Amino acid sequence: MTIGKMIKHKELLQRPALRKYLPETHWISPARTLRMIRSYSSIFIKPNKGSGGTGIIRAKRIRNVYEVGCGQRRKMVGPASLYRAIQSFQKPSQRYLVQRGLQLGRYKGSIFDVRIYMQKPKSRWVISGMAARVAAPNRFVTNYHKGGHGESLDKVLLHLFGNERRKVNDRLSKISDLSYSIATTINEHHSIRELGIDLGIEKSGRIWFIEANSKPGHMLFSQLPNKTMLNTIMKNKRLIRKLYS
Known part of the structure; x- marks a missing residue:
């Protein structure tokens, strides 16, 4: 049984004690993508039912441009091209969510x-x-x-x-x-x-x-x-x- 990431996120959100551990997560859209990367400087775009790290896309702000990458591939783009660059790494058959990037240790x-x-x-x-x-x-x-x-x-x-x-x-x-x-x-x-x-x-x-x-x-x-x-x-x-x- 494969449980989608968004379903699990919403189930955990229902538990007030767990909310502070959940990074902001939404279904992807151009407006949400731009708002979140401005707020957090980096975001992750994940296939809802992916596993093993496959298909995860990262976008991060570097001064006035954005680096968008998947695996070992990278693109540098301006704000107007950000969402199009993200889409170039996506599979049409998948639904994607956008999640706050973390400054991991x-x-x-x-x-x-x-x-x-x-x-x-x-x-x-x-x-x-x-x-x-x-x-x-x-x-x-x-x-x-x-x-x-x-x-x-x-x-x-x-x-x-x-x-x-x-x-x-x-x-x-x-x-x-x-x-x-x-x-x-x-x-x-x-x-x-x-x-x-x-x-x-x-x-x-x-x-x-x-x-x-x-x-x-x-x-x-x-x-x-x-x-x-x-x-x-x-x-x-x-x-x-x-x-x-």
């Missing part, structure tokens, strides 16, 4: 976000895995299929917060609480047993919801030297298959 020069692998083998959701996804150099998406790789979340957060253990522990606690709330909320609307939640952490430490995938991949966790989380994920997958297939 960096690890060794590359942006990163956080993947939380949630599973519900019985009656309660559990966090089976949690890792940082680090983008390939000069990429603006962190997905494994786009060259991203997994790192220990603890190590990456210590790097971001200058080895301040208290700040790291605080963010880990918030990430955990937020992940349970997101999984529970989406599960109220959809019958799911697994959920991959992607959260962004800005340089300031602010946490944002990016995406939730009801068919998460586990390759990220196979890249980590410690296989404990991968083993937990696979054990719960087998249990879910046994109990509910």
Whole structure:
């Protein structure tokens, strides 16, 4: 079952405690695109039902011009050509949404976000895995299929917060609480047993919801030297298959 990004966004918006974690998101239109890039300096245009980072377009303001890119392709355009440049990267068969760009934290020069692998083998959701996804150099998406790789979340957060253990522990606690709330909320609307939640952490430490995938991949966790989380994920997958297939 593929759940569209906009449906999940609207479901999470209904929960007042989650609203502060949701970046501004709308169906794309020329007026919204121009307003948002003026407000936030960068925006992301995403296919409603895309996965793996495929088809994500970024537009960012650089003084009086805009850089529009998808994958490793880039275009520099003026304001009058912005929407046309975005459309040149879109697929006619897809619906797109426009989302506020985030100033994600960096690890060794590359942006990163956080993947939380949630599973519900019985009656309660559990966090089976949690890792940082680090983008390939000069990429603006962190997905494994786009060259991203997994790192220990603890190590990456210590790097971001200058080895301040208290700040790291605080963010880990918030990430955990937020992940349970997101999984529970989406599960109220959809019958799911697994959920991959992607959260962004800005340089300031602010946490944002990016995406939730009801068919998460586990390759990220196979890249980590410690296989404990991968083993937990696979054990719960087998249990879910046994109990509910």
